[in-house]
Structure formats: structure tokens, C-alpha cells
Amino acid sequence: MTRHTDMDPDRWIRCFHPKPGARHTLVCFPHAGGSASYYFGLSAALAPDVEMLVVQYPGRENRLFEEPASSLAQLAHHAAGVLRSLPLIRPVLFGHSMGAIAAFEVARRLEQPFSPAAPAALIASACAAPSHHANRADRLSGIEDEQDTEVLARVMGLGGTAAGVAEHEELVRLFLPALRADLRALRDYRSASDAAVSCPVTVCTADGDPDVRAAEAGEWGRHTTAGAELHLFEGDHFYLGARPQRFMDLLHRTVRTARTGVSFA
Template identity: 60%
Template sequence: MDTGTNPWIRCFHPKPRAAHTLVCFPHAGGSASYYHGLSAALDPDVEMLVIQYPGRENRLFEKPVDAVGALADAVADALTARLGEDRRPVLFGHSMGAVVAFETGRRLERTGVAAPRHLVVSACSAPSDGPGSVRLVDEQPDADVLARIMGLGGTAHGVGEDAELLTLVLPAIRADLAALESYRAADGAAVHCPVTVLVADGDPEVRPERAGLWGRHAASGEPEVHVFEGDHFYLRERPGRFLDLLQETARTSHAESSHG
């Protein structure tokens, strides 16, 4: 595994000769290792870089970040340093990771370095469709905060049974939820690369009929929308259609050079 020198990026299966780069952003309460299996399933021509937020796994004792903009600032800096001007990735974000990926993409486009060729967002409402500025999580007891995350299925149930582990991970979970609750983009905020939206027909958080609202934030035209069977974490089992779609989209990056 390539851990590199920047804690924001992990690469579980380094492929120095891969032609295409896929950057994945975890969900609220999630960590980079959630994508380990998906990384292993990718073809040799697609290398995955995974964003690791502070406050979990190898960054467990770092202070979590509770604002989407601050996360995006740091990730954009890390990707700029890692990829340089010659490599343009495809960004994929699931749930909270989708808005962090969106804001990261906007920042990369402004600098022109490592600007994304495509943004794929999954199980997430459009950036202007959020509540904004209401941080309910600050007033909620630990049990309720944990229940919100575990109820969606993205956090191992064993966490709730280990009091010591729970104490360690709760600050990161609270920070993630606070970041989501306080985030709302302006209607005019947009990326200029193509956008693809993935939703599940049984997701209680994001309804398929609202997926098209991402069009407000896609300057290149209306996004493609793909509906999968399942709940908020439909990608848990890595359905073949999902994997194929992600890889084919990654191959649109047409990187001209590889990084080592």
C-alpha cells in the first residue's frame, strides 16, 4: 500500500503505470478503508486514490474538520501536489463525500491543476438542496448521533458495542454531521466537467426524483442519472453495473502521463 507523504490521500493498490485516476471521498462517519474492496476490484488501468479525513484510522488522533469548505480546501491542495498539471482525475463521492468532491472539484478547476474530467456523485442531495447553517448535531446526545450514522448502514455495528472505540470515533462522526448540516451551496455554484448522479430506489435520504437537481451545479449540461436497487449504501456489495459504470467513467480521464 502506498501511504505517500500526505495524510489526506491513501492508495491501497498502487498502479504507477495506470492510465486513469479515480479519487474517492468517504461518507459521513466513514474512512478510507471503506473503499479497500472497491480498489481491489478495479482493472489494472484504473488507480484509486482515497481521501482520508482527519479523526479516523491512521489520522485518529488529529482534530476532525467540521466544515465542507475546509475539507475541500485541504483535499484540493493534497491532490494538486499529488497529481500535478498533467493528470486529471475522475472524482467519486458517496453521501457526504459527494459534496466534498464537488467543492474540491470547484477548487481544482479554479487553479487549473488536476482539474477533474468528471464528477460522479452518489446518494447525495444537490448542493443547493441542503438545510444549511443548522447544526442540530451539536445538541444531540452521543446515542442519537451514533444511531443516525448506523441507521444508514455505513458504520460497523461493532463500533456501538465498544465503549472505548466509540469515544475515539464520535468526534469525527459529530464533525462530519456538523459539516453536512451547515453546508449549502449557492444555486450558481457549479463544476464545468460532466456530472453523473447515482441514486438507489430504496434510499430514505435521497429520492431518485430529486437527483436531477444536481443539474443546477453542472455547467456542462444536465447530468446523467442512474438508479440502482438498494438503500443508502447500495454500493456495499459492489454491484457489477456500478463497478462497470465507475470504471468506464474513470477511463474518460484520458490521462496523458502517469505518476509514480
Template identity: 45%
Template sequence: MTVPAAEGQLWIRRFHPAPDAGARLVALPHAGGSASFYFPLSRALAPRVEVLSVQYPGRQDRRAERCIDDIGELADRLATELRQWADRPLALFGHSMGAVVGFEVARRLEVAPIRLIASGRRAPSTYRDERVHLCDDDGLVAELRKLSGTASGVLGDEELLRMILPAVRGDYRAAETYRGVPGAKVTCPITVLIGDDDPKVTLAEAEAWREHTDAEVDLRVFPGGHFYLAEHQEEVFAVLDEQLKVPDSV
């Protein structure tokens, strides 16, 4: 197995190392999120699939680093980092902002991933005029509360809240200023997961992911809002486990 360099250790968290795993799943957080969000996923899929949880700059132990507020730049950096993990099949899973990061990373990888799993995010070809990143701090906090994606303990702790807001703002800027390249596609199958009451993505916007690959697209709808996956962990994990089975010939 390839041993990551020191720089790579900044980007990747292996909560449950699985050296004999048949595939690796790169897990990309939502805006304001961190690698630890995927600890339960890592535990659920190990040891058959090794989860590589991505830690973006500007949060937790990378708080002193500049937050990357451009999806293209973030994808460029991640595609470079992931080269050292390509000694076995890679799949990409991203929630919300992480879904378009995953799409752009997939476009940049030298070896195509075996699957892209896009959760809680409209297709790159769709557009909404969103400007949350221009709000003041109170407006950002209101957005976090509305989507229920940040632990209530953090939202109630003023000091912790102020620590995460720069990363939240930078991530929102990246997600809201992102414009997909017209006609851009990946070669791998895409699985699309959404909540049926998600204010951030409609069924039509989810269906539009079909424009971004000539391979199979599998759309799954769960009850719930933007963070439906927190309420339906077992069902979501079961879908991922099913779709990440790697043939013995790979």
C-alpha cells in the first residue's frame, strides 16, 4: 500500500485503516463540514471499503490555513493528493458542496473513479442565484440553523461558532460561485441521493445529473431535508455498500 506523504496527511483522515479493502471511498464534506462528519460511514464500511475522509483547509486542525474558496482550485489540489491512493479502485462520495467537488475531482483524475455518489446537491448544469456567503455573521448562523447541519452544541457556543464561521463563509463562497463547464461529463456511473424536503435541491435538479455522464445514473430519494443522511444513516450506508462492490477481476 502506498504510504501517504506528510502533505497528504493534512488532507486525508483514515479513521479505520483497511489495507485489504477492495476499494477506497473518498468522502468529501459539505460547506463548513470536516472529515469527522464521515467517521460513522468509515466505521460502517470497513474493512471491505476503506473510507478516506477529506479535511479541507481552514477548519479544525487545519484552521490556521487559508480556506480554499474556489471549487476548481480545491479539486485541483485534491486530484493531486489522491494520486498516491490510486493503487486500488477509488469512488467519490460528496454531500452538498462535496458533491460538486467530487464531480470536479472525478474529471481531473488520471484513472476514472468506479462511481461518483452525489448527495444533497443539484447537478452542475443547473443554477441558482444564491448569496449566503455575502451575509453578515448572523445571516450565516441563521442558514446553518435552517439546514440543521451543524451540531446544536456548536450553534449555542459563541466562541466555537466564531471559530468555524470563516470556513463556513469560504465554503459557501466556493459553492455559490461555482459554475459547471457546459457539457462537462465524467465517464463513471453516478448515484444521486437527495431528501424529499431539501430546500437546496429539487427532483428536477437532481435528475439533471443524467446530463453529466453517459454511464448509468441511479437516483434515490429519502424522506427528510438537506441533512436527510443524518436521519437515515443505515439506509444510506446500505446503498453505498451495495454500489461499491468491486468485481474480483478489477
């Protein structure tokens, strides 16, 4: 694999539906093992006044032959640098599962020092509060010794991977390195109990999520000085795939009440 450390927006940022006239910008971060294309359907469903940018992590899709990030801190450092270089004004950051932690760490870096790209709001989906991850590290303690099928089973058990994917050896070979790297990064992630952003946080979780309890998600309020609100939806860890109307309404409302963004296109 190739290691790339420069901050070329053409590699780091995908914009599936450019909207030059959009008034609001939503920047999305994928889950562990996920890629930018996970958000294609959500991008297509957004209203005309909201443009989505998706952060593409190294090691997948158009960055398949790059070495995955070794830590969430490294990933956040580079992603924040890329976003700081774009003509963004107070975007809203959205992260699902591991992506919520990545978005949180990117937000902290964009706020210090302050830049026009400092987020107006953070939406954390299907993810326990940052300070809870130290307590959850034992769930991933054996990741180095697990067989490929065991690693895939972790994701399939959450509802996020097609049931037949383990039968396709070539797909598994392409998918596993990034997934393993992401799970190691999650295992090693630590956040201080007082680490916080200065923007409001909207927390979304599902009632049937086997990995995230509502109480853990509710602790996001400890990580913002601007207040947090928790919203519960029906479904599993990947409830987002169904794009429930109540979620879409909440997403649009959150983005529109944040400050105006500038189109990437």
C-alpha cells in the first residue's frame, strides 16, 4: 500500500450531487470500514438548499491502495486540514458510528484555532459519547487475532454488511484491511472526559442498536458547551439506511438552523 499524507481535496472529498446554489453544507464521515458511497442515497435525498460533502478515508474506493489511517487522531488531523482549505463557512458535521468520533475530533481541530470552517453544529449518529470508548475498548481487544470471518461478523451483526459478502473472497480481500485498521483505531481511541466542542450536538440513535445504548449516546452532552439533544429512532445500528422521514426532517432542520455554508462545487 501507498502512504499519502498530503491534503488533496480531490482525494479526500466526494460530492455526489453538486449544488452551486446551496445555502447550507453538510460534511459527512463514514462508519468503520465504510466509504463515501455509503452516503450516496442520503445525498440524493437532500433538499436543493443542502449540499453534502463526504470525507473519503484512505484505504477504500478511489483511495483503495493507500494505507488506512493508523489512528483517529491522524485521520482527524488530515481531514481537518483539507476542510480548512475549502471555501466553507460554518458547515454542519455529521458522523455515523465511528464517523461520529471522527467528526467530533475534526470539529475540535477546526475550532482551535478558529477558522471559517469551524462547524455550526455536530450530528452524532449511532455512537456512544467519546468518553465512553475507553470502557468499550475490551470489545475490540482480540481484533488482531481474529479470522476474517470473525471480523466481518462484527459488522454483519450490526446490520451493516450484506449477508453474502463473506462468500466473495476478492471483495473480502479489498474490504478487510480498511475495516481492521478502523477497528484498531477505535480500540485505541481515548478522549478526556472534559473534551468538548463549542457547537451544539444533535445525537441520533436507534432503539434496536445492539452496540450503542441510549444512555451511552446521551452522554454526548458532556462533550459540548452549547448543549445536546438526543433523538431515538426505530431500527438497528444502521437505521440510517432506511432514511426515516422523521430523521430527514431533523437533519434538514438542524442544517438549516446552522449558519450558511458555501458550495464546494
